Amino acid sequence: MTLTDLIQLGASLVAVLFVAWLVKAMGLGADPRIADEAHAIRLAEEAEAGFRGVEVARDRAGFAAIVRDAGGRQMLVRAHGNHFAARPIDASVTGRLDKDFLILTMPERTFGTVTLQLGKDAGMWASRMREIARG
Numbered sequence: 171m172t173l174t175d176l177i178q179l180g181a182s183l184v185a186v187l188f189v190a191w192l193v194k195a196m197g198l199g200a201d202p203r204i205a206d207e208a209h210a211i212r213l214a215e216e217a218e219a220g221f222r223g224v225e226v227a228r229d230r231a232g233f234a235a236i237v238r239d240a241g242g243r244q245m246l247v248r249a250h251g252n253h254f255a256a257r258p259i260d261a262s263v264t265g266r267l268d269k270d271f272l273i274l275t276m277p278e279r280t281f282g283t284v285t286l287q288l289g290k291d292a293g294m295w296a297s298r299m300r301e302i303a304r305g
Contacts, residue, residue: 202249203232210235214245217256221245227272227295229286236272236286236295244298246274248284257281265299272296 204210211223214237223237223245234248236259244259262277272292275283288295 202252202254204228204235204247204249204254205232207235210237210247213237213247213254214256217245217247218258227286227288227291230289231287234284234286238298242298242301244302246276246284248281255281259299259302261302263299263302265296267292267296272299274299 204213207226207228210226210228213235214223215221221237221243222239224240225238226235228235234246237245237247239245245256246259246263247254247256257276257278259274264275266273266275270287270289270292272286272288272295273283274286286292286295
């Protein structure tokens with residue numbers, strides 16, 4: 171191996187390490203999860219000024235949550251890439267109960283369908299969806 175080859179190998183190694191550091195520093199490739207109820211409430215409150223969460227239904231895996239305020243309004247928070255996105259739940263949102271899962275389809279196609287594994291609480295939150303639909 172010549173000196174030129176060693177220099178080229180060293181430069182390539184430095185470039186790869188720099189790119190790895192940059193990816194980590196930018197938070198790319200992260201696996202965002204909603205850590206707990208307080209985290210879900212904070213995300214919902216950041217998404218809409220004046221929204222004050224009081225109750226949370228967090229997906230078992232932490233990828234999504236429904237946050238309710240004292241007035242009964244609800245906000246869906248979900249992982250979106252390496253960040254989070256939130257949308258209000260209103261009569262245009264379709265909810266479907268499937269055993270321990272609540273499946274929400276937003277009218278905004280780019281937000282997609284969100285499946286929350288809520289366990290025994292899925293039925294209660296599905297009934298709240300029906301109340302919103304009757305609105």
